Amino acid sequence: MQDLLYFIQQLINGLTIGSAYALIAIGYTMVYGIIGMINFAHGEVYMIGAYTALITITGLATLGVAWLPLVLLIALICAVIVASSMGWAVERIAYRPVRGRHRLIPLISAIGMSIFLQNYVHLAQGSRNMGFPLLIEGGFRFGAEDSFQTSISYMQITIFITTLICMTALSLFIARSRTGRACRAVSQDLGMSNLLGIDTNKIIAATFVIGAALAAVAGLLLGMYYGSIDPLFGFIAGLKAFTAAVLGGIGSIPGAMLGGLILGVSESMTSGYLSGEYKDVVSFGLLILILLFKPTGLLGKPEVEKI
Amino acid sequence: MNTSVKKLVAGIGASIALMGAGSAFAEIKIGIAGPMTGPVAQYGDMQFSGARMAIEQINSNGGVMGESLVAVELDDVCDPKQAVTVANRMVNDGVRFVIGHLCSSSTQPASDIYEDEGILMITPASTSPDITERGYELIFRTIGLDSMQGPVAGEYLASLNPERVAVIHDKQQYGEGIATAVRDTLLENDVEVPMFEGITAGSKDFSSLVTKLRDAGVDYVYYGGYHPELGLILRQARQANLDAVFMGPEGVGNKDINTIAGEAAEGLLVTLPPAFDEKAENQELVKAFEDKDEDPSGPFVLTSYTAVQLVAEGIEQAGSTDPFEVAEALRSNTYSTPIGTVEYDERGDMKSFEFVVYEWHSDGSKTPVN
Known part of the structure; x- marks a missing residue:
């Protein structure tokens, strides 16, 4: 019984982290799906989302706004607005001018953008860790009082529910809306959609903005969950989310969700049953293994040569 | 030209x-x-x-x-x-x-x-x-040296008659060095050390580690490393209701740990050089x-x-x-x-250097405990 409770606890830990990875991974996978390019500055957009949220929360606290749902809503809106405009600006400055060139060129400008944003936050906010105030406390616990108890905190529940809402909204948006249909069309054939009257520039900018908005949501959630942020905050998370996107099949949105969850759970299970030292070894080992047998990732479509 | x-x-x-x-x-x-x-x-x-x-x-x-x-x-x-x-x-x-x-x-x-x-x-x-x-x-x-600081921390923990002590470190030279010295001292004093493992410096999610600590039923946790990680471990441990006292080396003993851990930093034990000032x-x-x-x-x-x-x-x-x-x-x-009388040995180490155990408070102040 105790073993089972322990297992469930690690599963909850893993799913929490995994759903946040999935939110960030969407940004990688959508941009890749549409222009076949990796947006390496995406982790930084996520970090800036977290910083904006923290600054907003601190600002609201000094203004005396204390009603938690309102504080979180305003922080979320500010983070999404700042990160989305950042996503849009990044596309405009670093990608659009080099689109269509040799594929290494946008890659390098993406890395440059990432380094620029990281150092910009270093200078603007300092390099120290900044603590997030503890806003959502407490949770449910299961199991006998005197032995191991499985606990699920309200914070973890908030992360699950928010992720679920975002994912559902995104899926509906892609499947039903006009812009969503245009996104799918552009990802199938950019040149052809252009000929058929879709403003591809606008659609590409929209994917950057959507990805950035989701990353900002993840930034707020994970900032609160972990408790502190620093300018390098986006780098590791970005790397993990990128791995999740590749694992699930880059270019596929359900794949990013699945990849995020698998990565999160495999990390927490490794720390839980083996040792925290092997966490990254196992996750990245898993990535290599899956790519060996299924080079397009779990849910990725095999690359078809376009004629 | x-x-x-x-x-x-x-x-x-x-x-x-x-x-x-x-x-x-x-x-x-x-x-x-x-x-x-x-x-x-x-x-x-x-x-x-x-x-x-x-x-x-x-x-x-x-x-x-x-x-x-x-x-x-x-x-x-x-x-x-x-x-x-x-x-x-x-x-x-x-x-x-x-x-x-x-x-x-x-x-x-x-x-x-x-x-x-x-x-x-x-x-x-x-x-x-x-x-x-x-x-x-x-x-x-x-x-x-760590080899001086580790035993001070280890002896102090052993003197509290703990049931089980977990020793965690950040896999870096400083953290792992001290953690190893602490573990060895604890083992010499017949204290049970059910966990000795590393985390990755710079990582943010310690929920799995905290779960593991809860499962191991430890009453003390020694952490070898710096404050950014320990601050998060303390905070996440408190949220998960882990009931254990934490201890760390001077690398965790500064006010920044309070910004990260907040209330959870109260009662943390830290070995520090004596307050020369x-x-x-x-x-x-x-x-x-x-x-x-x-x-x-x-x-x-x-x-x-x-x-x-x-x-x-x-x-x-x-x-x-x-x-x-x-x-x-x-x-x-x-x-x-x-910092007192300095005398060097052949290797360039000071012949004597003292460490003191402090209790850390959530407002960033500290009081000596021994």
Whole structure:
């Protein structure tokens, strides 16, 4: 019984982290799906989302706004607005001018953008860790009082529910809306959609903005969950989310969700049953293994040569 | 380019070089290498403010052998790769005495370069025993060793009669070194250590680790590493209702842990060098810091001050700025400094250095417990 409770606890830990990875991974996978390019500055957009949220929360606290749902809503809106405009600006400055060139060129400008944003936050906010105030406390616990108890905190529940809402909204948006249909069309054939009257520039900018908005949501959630942020905050998370996107099949949105969850759970299970030292070894080992047998990732479509 | 222009350029070049050499006679360069930026920059602040104060005071008292000291400050971000670059720049800049580096993992590779290039280095903060273990001639420190700090922490934990103690570290030279010493001391005292494992420095999610600690039923947790990770572990442990007392080395003992952990930092145990700024004989110096609006209370402020003082006194005693002669002087004399009497052994370690156990509070203050 105790073993089972322990297992469930690690599963909850893993799913929490995994759903946040999935939110960030969407940004990688959508941009890749549409222009076949990796947006390496995406982790930084996520970090800036977290910083904006923290600054907003601190600002609201000094203004005396204390009603938690309102504080979180305003922080979320500010983070999404700042990160989305950042996503849009990044596309405009670093990608659009080099689109269509040799594929290494946008890659390098993406890395440059990432380094620029990281150092910009270093200078603007300092390099120290900044603590997030503890806003959502407490949770449910299961199991006998005197032995191991499985606990699920309200914070973890908030992360699950928010992720679920975002994912559902995104899926509906892609499947039903006009812009969503245009996104799918552009990802199938950019040149052809252009000929058929879709403003591809606008659609590409929209994917950057959507990805950035989701990353900002993840930034707020994970900032609160972990408790502190620093300018390098986006780098590791970005790397993990990128791995999740590749694992699930880059270019596929359900794949990013699945990849995020698998990565999160495999990390927490490794720390839980083996040792925290092997966490990254196992996750990245898993990535290599899956790519060996299924080079397009779990849910990725095999690359078809376009004629 | 024709020949006469070439000659002219060469001439100007040579005269600039001569001018540079000329000015070098009037001053002694003291390199200060430590993190000005990066996650542990606040320790670097301590180091720089201590060393600058010493240089300023020595200069206002007439300098060393009639020459004034000039600081050459470089930022190593506490990154081993950057530390090597910094060390090479020190060599290029003609620096012969370096105060630094701060993090053991930076000091280690940098000290190889200093030893090879004949530069005397005194680290005011690196506690890894490996640094002086290689028998280098020019490498000293003004701080104790992990092998001294670990046993103090281990003995203290053992004296509390714990049932089970988990030992966690960040897999870096400093953290793992101390954690190993703590574990060994605990095992010698027949304390059960059910967990000894590493985490990845820089990671943020410790929910799995905390779950594991809860499952292991430990009453104490020792963490070898720095405050960014321990702060998060404390916070996440509190949220998950882990009922255990945490303890860490001086790398976690600074006010930044309160910004991260908040209330959860209350009751944390920390081994620190004694508070040198509270000693009666240092009050004049403390006042000098306060007059400049600087905080003398950090663990590395006065160790850095002392390092500069030792270089100055060593040069005076050797009657030369040759690092080898200065090193010889440092090994054969006893010095009275703000951190107490300094006497070196063959390896460049201080013969005695004391650590004290403090209890940390959520407002960033601390009280000694033994």
